[in-house]
Structures are given as C-alpha cells and as structure tokens.
Amino acid sequence: MLAHSPHQTKEMANEPAKTAVLIALVTGNQPLAKAEEYLLELASLADTWGLTVVKKFIQKLPHPHNATFVGKGKVAEIAAFIKAEHIGYAIFDDELSFAQVRNLESALSCCILDRNLLILNIFAMRAQTKQAKAQVELAQYQYLLPRLVRMWTHLSSQKGGSAGMRGPGEKELETDKRIIQYKINCLRKKLAHIAQQSITRSKLRSKLIRVALIGYTNVGKSTIMRLLSKASVLADDKPFATVDTTVRKVVLQEHVFLLADTVGFIRKLPHTLIACFKSTLTEIKEADLLLHVVDASYPDFQEQINIVKGTLAEIGAAAIPAMFVFNKIDAIDQPVQNNTHDTVQAMVTPMDVALRALEGQYKDTAAVLPTVFISVLQQWNVAILKEAIAKAVAHVQQNRYVPSSF
Incomplete structure (x- = not known):
C-alpha cells in the first residue's frame, strides 16, 4: 500500500x-x-x-x-x-x-x-475486507503508473528477481512499469475471483428485497444503518467512515429485506476508485430501492445531491427508485422543536415551511415515494422513516413479478 x-x-x-x-x-x-x-x-x-x-x-x-x-x-x-x-x-x-x-x-x-x-x-486506511483492500491497492497503482519517473526500483525486491521482470540493459523505468503492471494484473484477477464469489452469494439471497443506503460522504448513512439493523457498523463523523459494503437483514413491520451500507460519494471522486469499486457498487445497481441520505444542515446540499446522481448515472443505477432522507435537521440554523421523543412538534414555524417546500421539490413523483426529514442524533421522525421504508418495501414485494408503478 x-x-x-x-x-x-x-x-x-x-x-x-x-x-x-x-x-x-x-x-x-x-x-x-x-x-x-x-x-x-x-x-x-x-x-x-x-x-x-x-x-x-x-x-x-x-x-x-x-x-x-x-x-x-x-x-x-x-x-x-x-x-x-x-x-x-x-x-x-x-x-x-x-x-x-x-x-x-x-x-x-x-x-x-x-x-x-x-x-x-483515506480509502487505504479505512479498507477492512480483502476485496476493499485489493480495490484500493489497484486504484493506487493505476494512479501511480502514469506518474512513474525512476522512483520505483525498490518494488523489484518484492518480486525477488522473478523471471521476466528484468532484462539485460533494460532501463529502470521500464522495469518498474512492468513490475507495477504485473501487480495491476494480479489484483484484477484477484478481484475477478472475489466478484464471482459475490455473484454466488447474491444469487442465494435474490429472493429478498434489497435496499441500499447512498449519499454524499459523511451524511449519516452508517448511523442510519445502525439504527435500522442494530448492526455494529462504524459510524464516524468523518468522510469515508464506510469503505467496505455492509449488508444486513432488516425486519420492519414484518417486512424482511436486505439493507446495504455503501461507500459515500464525494466531489472529484477519483475515477480509478469508481472503476475499481464497481463490483462493490453492484450492491447499489442490484438494489430494488435506494435511500438517498442528504445532510439537510449542509448549505449547498443540492450540489451534493447532483454529485450523487451523477455517480449513479456513471455506474448505471440512475433509474432505480430513490427515497430522499434528509438527515441532521437538528443542525439546521433554525432547529425543529419537538415535544415527544420521536415526533416533531405540530406547529408551523419558518423551518416547517422550509421543510415542506423541500418535500414538494424532492418528492419522486414517478415512484410516489415520500421525502422524509429526520434527525438520527435526536431521534426525530425515526418512526416516520421506518414506516415509509416498510411501505416502500411492501410495494416492491407486491409488484416483484409484475410491472410496477415505481
């Protein structure tokens, strides 16, 4: 690494x-x-x-x-x-x-x-599984290859002078390029093998509805994952807390589905990472429903939404129904008041007006999916979120084998 x-x-x-x-x-x-x-x-x-x-x-x-x-x-x-x-x-x-x-x-x-x-x-530091580590290492070598200028002869020691790695009179730069290209090829083969294993596992669970958490990095996806699945997933208030995709079985109102917490997107995400993580992002492409988590407290969250949508289009997942989940409403300049532990106070405030405007703007009219505003930290509207997800999952289940209105 x-x-x-x-x-x-x-x-x-x-x-x-x-x-x-x-x-x-x-x-x-x-x-x-x-x-x-x-x-x-x-x-x-x-x-x-x-x-x-x-x-x-x-x-x-x-x-x-x-x-x-x-x-x-x-x-x-x-x-x-x-x-x-x-x-x-x-x-x-x-x-x-x-x-x-x-x-x-x-x-x-x-x-x-x-x-x-x-x-x-950061990805190298966060990666935990063999797949994620190999994906990051591949992306690093692909970043490095066009920048090689006689800096990498130390890598030859990792090959121990293997046959075909150094020819008589060959320049160091060409040798180093061959070493790194060899490593790239090895990593691609390793990832192809891991991807095949993932396809096998995917077939075994194909009967279950699949939901994927997506969004800009550091918007609270992993925290929502812990909330819904009770799984011990790292939820750190820093970018890219999640690099490895985590999948857990969730039951809401007797509806069973698989929930995947995926890597967050970000402005100018290196293309080498997108390419290398395509097998991981398959969890998004194969999902029946996306939960697009947005940081409501971020001043220009629309730009982040556009970046996420652009990345979805790049990996071929733009057509999957997505429910907007605006998180961190407690951190907005005019925080929403609440009387109970789980329900926002029923009174009209400037914030209510703003949230209602957002709901009308971001509602998926084609899928008729609601827009949900929550604060996981304060536990505001968590019950509303769970109910909305349960209804959406039930709708997918009812229309699994027939044309859907989604």
Missing part, C-alpha cells in the same frame, strides 16, 4: 510533521466563497487522514500554472510559511501532474499531496 505521494517513496531522514497547508485555485467565474467551502471539505479529509490543517491558501488565476499549479509569487509565499512553521504536507484541491509535484516538492521542501492521492490514502 502507498502511504504517501508516489514521489515521496524514498526513505526520509525524518518523518514529516503531521501538519498541513491547503491550496486551492479560483478559476473562471467561480465565487471565492465556493473555493473556501471546498477547502473546508478538504480540511475534513486531511483531518480524517490524521493531519492538522494550519493554514489555507487561495489564489485566483485564469487557469492552473503548468509548472507549479499556483503562480510563482504564491509558491514563494507558501514556501516561506512552510519553512517558518515546519509544515509537513502541502495538499492541493485538484489533481496535479508529475511535473507539478516534482517542481512543488523542490520549491516547498515538504510532502505534496493532491486531492486524489489524499482520498486514496
């Missing part, structure tokens, strides 16, 4: 400090506030990987600088801060080319990460 940028794999005299600065560009007509919002998300990713963000840098340019991503003056400013504060990492909110990483390492004298590599590192 890769721990740092592929350009930092040489032994370091000292472990870099667990501090970081974040860098973003504002290009085109993008508002500055949006760039700041994106850096907050990047800071959350850095925190998940165990780094402390010390400062954020934003520069407005027509387009990224070919050599250093940001301009020379901004590079000098960042370098001075990193040197003065002994910063260990500089993290960029976009994908960097090899040349940019090389130039930035020289100029900033610290470890350089782009957004893609940071996400890959």
Whole structure:
C-alpha cells in the first residue's frame, strides 16, 4: 500500500510533521466563497487522514500554472510559511501532474499531496475486507503508473528477481512499469475471483428485497444503518467512515429485506476508485430501492445531491427508485422543536415551511415515494422513516413479478 505521494517513496531522514497547508485555485467565474467551502471539505479529509490543517491558501488565476499549479509569487509565499512553521504536507484541491509535484516538492521542501492521492490514502486506511483492500491497492497503482519517473526500483525486491521482470540493459523505468503492471494484473484477477464469489452469494439471497443506503460522504448513512439493523457498523463523523459494503437483514413491520451500507460519494471522486469499486457498487445497481441520505444542515446540499446522481448515472443505477432522507435537521440554523421523543412538534414555524417546500421539490413523483426529514442524533421522525421504508418495501414485494408503478 502507498502511504504517501508516489514521489515521496524514498526513505526520509525524518518523518514529516503531521501538519498541513491547503491550496486551492479560483478559476473562471467561480465565487471565492465556493473555493473556501471546498477547502473546508478538504480540511475534513486531511483531518480524517490524521493531519492538522494550519493554514489555507487561495489564489485566483485564469487557469492552473503548468509548472507549479499556483503562480510563482504564491509558491514563494507558501514556501516561506512552510519553512517558518515546519509544515509537513502541502495538499492541493485538484489533481496535479508529475511535473507539478516534482517542481512543488523542490520549491516547498515538504510532502505534496493532491486531492486524489489524499482520498486514496483515506480509502487505504479505512479498507477492512480483502476485496476493499485489493480495490484500493489497484486504484493506487493505476494512479501511480502514469506518474512513474525512476522512483520505483525498490518494488523489484518484492518480486525477488522473478523471471521476466528484468532484462539485460533494460532501463529502470521500464522495469518498474512492468513490475507495477504485473501487480495491476494480479489484483484484477484477484478481484475477478472475489466478484464471482459475490455473484454466488447474491444469487442465494435474490429472493429478498434489497435496499441500499447512498449519499454524499459523511451524511449519516452508517448511523442510519445502525439504527435500522442494530448492526455494529462504524459510524464516524468523518468522510469515508464506510469503505467496505455492509449488508444486513432488516425486519420492519414484518417486512424482511436486505439493507446495504455503501461507500459515500464525494466531489472529484477519483475515477480509478469508481472503476475499481464497481463490483462493490453492484450492491447499489442490484438494489430494488435506494435511500438517498442528504445532510439537510449542509448549505449547498443540492450540489451534493447532483454529485450523487451523477455517480449513479456513471455506474448505471440512475433509474432505480430513490427515497430522499434528509438527515441532521437538528443542525439546521433554525432547529425543529419537538415535544415527544420521536415526533416533531405540530406547529408551523419558518423551518416547517422550509421543510415542506423541500418535500414538494424532492418528492419522486414517478415512484410516489415520500421525502422524509429526520434527525438520527435526536431521534426525530425515526418512526416516520421506518414506516415509509416498510411501505416502500411492501410495494416492491407486491409488484416483484409484475410491472410496477415505481
């Protein structure tokens, strides 16, 4: 597994400090506030990987600088801060080319990460099952392969000089490429074998209705999974708490179904990860019903909804009926009052008006699925959520073998 940028794999005299600065560009007509919002998300990713963000840098340019991503003056400013504060990492909110990483390492004298590599590192840290670990490792090598520049001869020791791995007079770069391509092929075969086993298990449970929790990362999917299934699933208030897909049998109002907690989506999710996790995302593609969980307290949740929908379309799951579940309504600026443990107070407030407007906007008119507003933390409307899911599952069961109105 890769721990740092592929350009930092040489032994370091000292472990870099667990501090970081974040860098973003504002290009085109993008508002500055949006760039700041994106850096907050990047800071959350850095925190998940165990780094402390010390400062954020934003520069407005027509387009990224070919050599250093940001301009020379901004590079000098960042370098001075990193040197003065002994910063260990500089993290960029976009994908960097090899040349940019090389130039930035020289100029900033610290470890350089782009957004893609940071996400890959988090996935590597979170992966628990053999399948997820292999998927992440494959994505890392696919990220690395086009960036190889005479940095990976140490990998040859892992092959022990196997036949066909090094020819007379062969350049180190070509040897390293062959080693990594060999590893990619091995991982693909391993994942194909795991996928075949998953297909067998899927056939055994095909008679049960399948429901999948989907949504942007860190919206509360795993917490809802624990609530509905009583399963001991990790529910951490950090991005990508769930990398491995978890499936549990759930019974609601005598209706039995399988509930899958899937990996969260995110802005600029590396395509290598989407490709490698397609077998895991099969749980979504084969679902009868999707529970699209949304963080109601996030200012621009519509952008997150669009990102999730775009990813669903990319994996071929856009046509599956989806019920919107707006979570974290207790964290909205004007929190909903409640008289009982499970029911929102029956009084008209500005928040009620806002929630009713959202309900009309996000109701799936084709599927006639309700939009549910909950707070798992405060246990608001949990009974309403369970009832809505039970009714939807019952509808699927009744129409399993006949054309459905869904």
